[in-house]
Amino acid sequence: MIDRRHAPPFREIAHLVMPEPEIRRLSQGIPLYCIPGSSQELVKLEVIFQVGRLHEKQPLAARAAGRLIREGAAGLDGTTIADLTDFYGGSISTTDSMDHTGLALHCLSRFFQDLLPVLSAMILEPSFPEKEFQLFIRNNQQRLSEDLSKNEVVAYREMTAMVFGADHPYGWNSFPDTYAALQRQDVITFWQDHFLQGNALLILSGHYDDTMVEAIDQQLCRHLRPGVSPTVFPAPAPVVHRELRVQERDSLQNAVRIGRLLFDRTHPDYYPMHAVNLILGGYFGSRLMTQIREELGLTYNIYSHIDALRYSGYFYISAEVSKEETQRTLDEIRKEILRLREEPVGAEELLMMQRFAAGNLLHLLDGPFNRADTLKNLLIEGGTFDDFNQLVHAIRSITPAEVREMARQWLDPDQMVEVVIG
């Protein structure tokens, strides 16, 4: 007989552990992280250079280098490269963030040896053709003007500039002029100075074999120029203005962003704050979503986030809300933050967050490609595979008293910047 009145008994996830990946040291000591296993004959190779905004002499040079590297290499023009990659059903995508610039090759395992030379040529002998460079500038200027018409984009940009300072590497925003000021030589210089052996790490996942590892070593790692880029992290500027309201747009909703500076992953409160963020606004069952969407119907989406960077991090709340309900929503957000600082979280609510988070983290381990992505993000932020396990532990062991303590320490509404754009 089934019992519809009560939930079926809960069972803990049997295995929620990121295993230590095998690291092979290739030529020049370059690490290759290996994550085997796939029921399909698919493989992915990520080549990551741990350089980004902190290393740019000219703004946007890192991003431009990453994106333009596919447009010509070793005597092959962009059309030929694109055609070859597509013919083998592969994709070579560029990935970049504040802290890294890289390339990812996805393909059927049997075509890896056909596509690796293309990938290696891009990294070792890119031509950065003038025509494609100009196209990159123009098309990105267009895309930017489109993005700047969106309230949520403007609100996010203003918030990060207020949190870090508008001139800080993590805080500045690009404008059409920023693109106009970039020269092709800046991109070439960035590549020459930073696509170095000492900045590189590789992650190979899926269905691969030793001959592929050997080929990666022979074709790519041996030829990377030696060296490592020095990194200087300037202190974020003190916050000058805490509030920005722009009401000049012909829109029905306001984009709301409320945030503050936090810390990088070496800080002792890094993991507990993830748990606190989940309770406040980090998932559908969070307080912000439950109260402001599900109880009051004020918004379609409201979340809080912790964005981790290699040398810093920040917390923010995001919502799109109708103009007439904006003040009420801001008041409700404040109420929820204060409640977290004043009352200890209830046992049931804490347990729900812990179980949800465990299930959610399980997805990050589901299959070699997800494990590789998770590892990649940890490594880019300066962590190791074991940080995953520490996060699991922190979430499972946090107490109501600690949640309140963390909220008191880090979530003072008066210490946050508040941006409303509409």
Place this chain on the structure above:
Amino acid sequence: MIPSKSIYLCRMVHYERHTLANGLRVIIHRDRSTPIAVLNVLYNAGSRVESPQRTGLAHLFEHLMFSESQHVSDFDEAIQHAGGDCNAFTNTDITNFYDMMPVENLETALWLESDRMLGLKFSQEELDIQKKVVIEEFKETSLDQPYGDLWHLMADMVYQQHPYRWPTIGLTPDHIAQVTLPEIKEFFATWYRPNNAIISVAGDVDPQQVLARIDAWFGSIPAGPPVSLPSLAEPPQTHRREVNATGKVPLPALYMGFRCPGRLDENYYTADLITDILANGPSSRLYRKLVVDRELFSHIDCYQTGTLDPGVLMIEAKPAPGIHLDDAEAIIWEELNLLASARIADRDLEKIKNKNEAAIAFSEVAVVHKAMNLAHCEWLGQPDLINQEIEHYRAVSTDQVRDVAATIFQPHLANVVFYRQ
């Protein structure tokens, strides 16, 4: 220089099909490689079943399915307490719910999905809240987004009769605001019965055991009256339609929509490859020729909707500065006419097929996609399509590409939305 390799992939998704006594169809797929088990519940109730006076109802109903049911006060809380996550989407054809659970707690998803199929506790208060939420969603996705009204304008031109003529979000927020509780109850009683649903389970489960549990939870839910989708023929288009959008946009843009084969039409796969030839990947025609080589556009894309009845093949394009929208359209027509008149090279078609095959293989890595796909194929009435799609794509010839392109891309069949500045 390159040997023409065929990369036919040896892969099979094995599954079992069953039908419970109440008409509920069940598909079970065992995937031993994943710690996640997915329960997918597909209701044959997309926006096509709505009345023209109550557009947006199917999507609003999707939201209401997360409110209190017979024995469960809060669906989301219960899922999260079991370490699971869930979501749903509504389109013109179906409404689809899926629960991604640690395999240990799949039973909780069976409990929850069966309880809301058994019945909701319809309350005016919950209806009022979800109407507000959905109206905010309408504003966020359609009214405040640049080009957000595209589907309102396009669907209204491509279809004159068929219910695909309104977007799933609804024609206007007013329709959502006017929905009443009795309408909600009737919608549920008509469309949310087990005989109008398909469930699929994918994960490391024993098919025999999971079938027994499904029968225990769902088998006693009473069937509803038989329902069938009204057959709605759309008259052939006889002349070009175009409209100038009035909303403020950051850049001029051009959207060209053509009616294209429905999901079960023999030409569906050819049309799908046509969209890939035109705009999928860095070596696709429109991208390579018009964006990179000639620098006439900053953005170009092409896709089809893949609906059961004839869908929309859409080309979206943003011209480079200085290129007038009308000239931009003429330039695109040159490429469409070329595809419709000259056979593409064998190697180019081979390339697109290879790319397509790899994309299918990568999409099936995630167990949630397999669960959804199995339910969708069953809904189409061709459960084994999941294993046959690659062969369908492989079978397309260069002649067919030319001929189907010639059928689709005709001046009097075009529907064009201009966003001018």
